[in-house]
Amino acid sequence: MHFSKKLTYPRALVLPFLITPVESLLQLLSNIISLGIAPLGVLVTAYFIDTALAVVSGGGSPYRIILPLVIIGGFSVYGYMSWPLIEILNKRREIKTRLALRSPLIEKRAKLEYKHVENSDTLDLLKRVWDNPERQLSGIFDNLLQFVLLLGTVVSYAVILLINAPISGVILIVFTIPVLYIASKGGRERYNARRHTTTAQRMSQTISWFLVARDTAAERNMFGYSEYLGKKFEHYYEQFRTYCVRINAKWFAKARASSILLGLLSAIGLFIMAPAVADGSLTVGLFIALQVALFGIIGRIGGAMPRHFESFALQVEFLKDLNRFTELSEVPDAEVLPDDSFEFESLEFKNVTFSYPGTQKLVLNGLTLKMEKGKHYAFVGENGAGKTTLIKLITRLYNNYTGLILLNGRPLQDWPMSRVKACFCAVFQDFARYDITVSENVCIGKINGATPDEVDNALSLAGFNAELPDGKDTLLGKTHDANIDLSGGQWQRLAFARAIASPAPVKILDEPTAALDPVAESQVYAQFEKISRGFTTIYISHRLASAKLADTIFVLNEGKVAEYGNHDTLMERGGMYAEMFTSQQSWYE
């Protein structure tokens, strides 16, 4: 299925019939049968009791009971035997719905424009949509079905009453309406109360985390603030708790008022029916059968009705969320494979200005620069000077900039995505740790197929030397107990190996070495430079020592190139770079 059209409530009801037509029809059928069985059950029970009464008061042979016994037994057998079948039907629907929905959902999410991925509101939305969407969607159909079943059962009892004791029947129908109204209000309120998580609740959860977390262990032990934060926790927790008690008290009063009301109703019904028994217009059996049925359904109306209404409210909100998600803008061809090769000539920024969506700050402010084939470039500058943003623009994660970015003289936006992917590869600061085998991890870098030799070569150039039980075929990570988790340094080398295996002519290193000490970082960069001879490289670092190696260093300040040139030129120039460098150098004099 595809999320091209807006999923309205009616369309969501049809969805099960599109995904699982047979199962959904059977489900519908079994509900119709149940709806028929409810009133029939009352009549059969009456028949059974009346026959038993007749037999025991000397009204004929005991064998007269056999027919009602067989019928009522048949109902019971159907009830018990159909249950496992309905259960397996439900399971089948759940599984099939999951198989049908998960892939398109993931595909949609994978194609999202990157600005959505870095937006906290969208992240909240994604979290809500991702909470078992298949169950939420198939629940829409189920909820309506069960609601109709419950309502239908009440109506069918009312009809029996109408025929046999008209006044009770009218009372039941007239009073069910306000009961339903109360239930619907109660459901909505409960929904509102639940959706609204209070500040106090989140506060108490976070403080509780401070009190038990590993991250806080050192400060917690040394500063000894456990009691202090414990008091704070109790304060917020109590605030949250009393709020819940208040809300719930209101809700319970509303929801249960309806079933108490119905209880009273049934009582009235009893009182009205009794004279009918006396004058013989109502049999004892039917009286008992109706009383039992009514008393049984009261509890269900008080408990289930408001829940159905709550589910309606939840489902409408879920559909809104889902539609909001499917309407999020996509990157065309986000998922395409890179082309096999690309001839890189130059990359040019012309007066590029950029700010993150929804923010005012100009992260890039008239950036102009040019990079050419085969050279090594470094970007330095303070935190927030725009270094990492630059990479996000080059790799087309963002495109809402003004000015021009030219790849081989042609606007970057005009290149097909497969060409852009063929041109650039990157090792990011938060490089990925894929829980697949070592060689698969490397092959991601050359997704169109790397030979075993290429994998070996990339691994050895990257200095990957972890000792693993199954060599390159060892499964990595933590998702399975049998997987082997690597040290941070080895994961990093694996990320480098991925970039080395990639045939892309431009290789970008976006501070993947933040955890290393400066000397180790310099070594990594020097090694990478050696590996990437013939390629174009772009290094990003706030450590100056590693920038020294570059052919051209761009010093970014406030979204612009403040100065550029190689190390020597910049030192001679005596500008910002020279000042920063000298400051660090002064420690070593």
Next chain:
Amino acid sequence: MQKCSQANKAGMNKKLSILRATRRIVPMVLRAVPFAAVVHALIALAWGISIGIIAPVSSRLYDALALLAIGEAQLRDVYIIAAVVTGILLFREFMNAVHAFSVRSVLYDKIRGPLSRVIHKKIKTLPAAAFEDKDTLDDIEKAGQGKDGALGMYLTLNDVLFLHGTFFVVMGIFLWSIQPILIITLVLIFVPVFFSQMVEAKLMSDLEAESAPIRRKNAHYEHCIIGTDTMKETRLFGGFFFFKNLFTTSLNLLAKKEWDTQKKITKINLLLNFVKAAGWVGILVLLFHSLMSGNITVGAFAAVFASIDTMFGFMENVMDNIRWGVTNNLGRINNFLNLLDYPTPAKSTAVPDFEEGIQLENVTFYYPKAENPAVSNVTLKIPHGETLALVGENGSGKTTLVKLLCGLYKPDDGSVMVGGIDSADTTNDALFAKTSAAFQVGQRYIFSLKENVCISEYKSEHDPLPAMRDADVNYDDTATFPQGIETILTRDYEGVELSGGQWQRVTTARGLYRHHEFIVLDEPTAAIDPLEETRIYKRFAELTQNKTAILVTHRLGSTKIADRIAVMDGGKIVEIGTHDTLLALNGKYAEMWAAQADSYA
């Protein structure tokens, strides 16, 4: 050789029985909320009785009705009994509401808070090194869920005992009183329900054991495509189809396993439900036979008949509750109880006197379950008032040694005397009375700037501004801190988000705020710009005069402010002395110095 810290020796995995769990948890709950617990038990009891009592009272009503139909009773008699039945029914509905309210709104949250505090208080006593043990972390993480499990178990037991139990006792008495043989009814109900639950529970737990790893993999493949840390890379390299393929394969495998299990469950349930239906018919025959032989009245016949479905329903309820509320929770409850069983070392409360300096004697330390020591056989004396710089490459053991020096970690071998006090044998309160630290990764508290600094010494009320100034926290810059020192430091609560460098300054201010005679500064400038770094180090030099201080750094240049420098390599101190002596030694330090100075040549 493998050494374990004290905490992880407690990671005992005693098999937890329902009985043992009950013995621990029930008193815990009763201690925390005695009144609410008793009230709740009474509510369940009253509800249980009101459900059970309907059958005997109804039997009177039906008898009266039968008499009414043949004109042998007055309408008034029927009305009186009908009124009683109605009263009980309304009471039943009312108790149902009260019970639900009591569970969900009162008892649950009332117990949850105190149980969380039980965990907090226990964790307060765990040594810092315990948090480096995967098993301990597992216990801690699952203790949170285990606490909820314990709560669920308590509520389940309460209901099974007082609600369902009472119902069946009332029904049992009723059945016995009308005809003892009818007690068989309860057996006919219990047996099929019990077996069907047992089988289903077994099949489901087998399925869970098989599918949990597949589900974890499946979730990871999904993460590879859409995770915030992986998405950029997967997209750029074109890895979507690769991971989607893995994702779909594992999803299909999962579906197949689920389906196979469901088929088995269905087969068995069809069989057992046939037994249930047969039991149902059996009860009917038994009833009719009793009626025919004149042993029970028409009313009793009809009342029992009307209760059969309720009895089946309640029996299924009991089994379900025990399965979901108790059996399935036992594992997590075990983690919770395990955590509470970690030993709390008895400690002395003598306070260090830093005139005596800090002394390490042959100190060796292993991280829990580690093969090799992180610090091995270190002997070191730090005299009063000295500033010692600790340098070395990543992974050389600097941070571990510094945690041993201040007493956060206890040595596995050898001794650490902090100000004349044995660190292994002293409470945190006493040991850290005059110690402070700015850790490499400072915690980001969701409070105000002021509280973020003052949390290091929450009891004192002295002015936090000097500490902030010393750490270069520009609290009066309204662009960064719109509400000055009252600015909340998280966007989640309408505050601001700080950069890594800003946070590092706040962490340093936190360390400086706490009253100290001894302070640890662990890489305090890693996220700070080069220009400012120079300034901050110069200030440290002034602040640490006359105080014992340890400065961990990988920037060798900054060691100039130290009196002595210790060089670590492979968990050992390989060189120690002043900058000049170490350079003259021409060893590890000289080599590192040359390499770094070279990068700035």
